[in-house]
Amino acid sequence: MARDAAAPPTLEELRAFCDGQLAHYKIPSRLQVLESFPMTVSGKVRKVELREKYADSRG
16 A cells, blocks of 8 residues: 555545454544654654654544
8 A cells, every 4th residue: 555655645545444454443543644753863763752742632
């Protein structure tokens, strides 16, 4: 399911792709498209920073 970076998948497309492959409670209810992940000096994703930044956007 490779896509052009200019056209990220929509939430509906993602949910349709996951339907029948995942349990209903594992299907995403929201989608946030990022340009890049915040990284540490050693090249790992800073998950704490992601949680802090996007925790308030839960709806």
